[in-house]
Amino acid sequence: MTTDEGRDRLAEQLVVLPVYELVDVLRRVLPNYTEDNCGIRTELVLAEVTDYEDEPGLEVELVAWPDRDYYNGGLGIGQGLWEHGHCAKCDAGVVSNAKRAYCPYCGSRCGLT
Template sequence: MVGCVTADEDRDRLAKQLLELPVHELVDVLRRVLPHYTEDEYGLRTTLVLATANKDEDVSDVPDLALVAWPDRDYYDGGLGPDQGLWEEGHCAKCATDLASNAKRAYCPACGARCALT
């Protein structure tokens, strides 16, 4: 599919295809798309990213947010890392952003730094 997706049917078809992917494959597809929505204007850089929101209703009404880090495909010999959901967590050492990923070795989507998650 090339060009603008304008019809609801086309968007529904694309959404259905994305829903069929396991999380680690969905993250890889979005890694290829979201960074293209980066804007640099007036000294401000804005990037579209994927995030997780974890909410423990017994503790707080406010969810903990973490950006989804892209797996380090070089570390995983071209692979996407393990298919285990977004359970690896940590912080980017460069920009201090909270991160989540399916992989222990990943890239921060905010600054591009390599990260080691636990």
Template sequence: MTTDDERDALARELLRLSLPELVDVLRRVLPAHAEHGTTMPSTLVLAEVSRPPGGDSSSAQPFIEAVAWPDRDYYDGDFGPNAANLEQGSCPDCGLEATSTAKLAFCPLCGTLCRLT
């Protein structure tokens, strides 16, 4: 167990990372917390949540996309050409709506390679 001070120090370190670097770190951590042995398997994922502009924000239905992990092998160890979650689409296998910093990224739910636009 860590202390609040230790978690605060880790949070400060994570804040220094660019968005693609943060996504890469979380890709290494979140899947380790998946629960496969239950009757309803679950996976922790990073998500991007947005609302349509204008109107009453309390009644507007948010749009949620899971953050897909960039295919770093394809990008020679890099994160792809963009520095923000600008690429969007759905996983061809499980249908999860996904967003990523790269056009080629892995679905965080099933691991399928997604071609995002």
């Protein structure tokens, strides 16, 4: 168990990262919280929520993990989460800094534009 101060120090390290580097850190952490009990699978993921002024409701998209093999070990384009798409397997809306990424829920490769 950590202290509030320890978690504050960790948060201070994370908050200075550009979003695509923060996503890479969380890619290494969040899958450790997957639960699979009695046929019900729960995956802890990062999501982006958008509220369009002229449309009802919120758009929720899962943050996809960049395909590091495709980018020769890199994280893809050093930009915000500006690439959008849909996972062909689970139909979740996904966003990423990269045009080639993996769905954080089902692990399928996604093409984003």
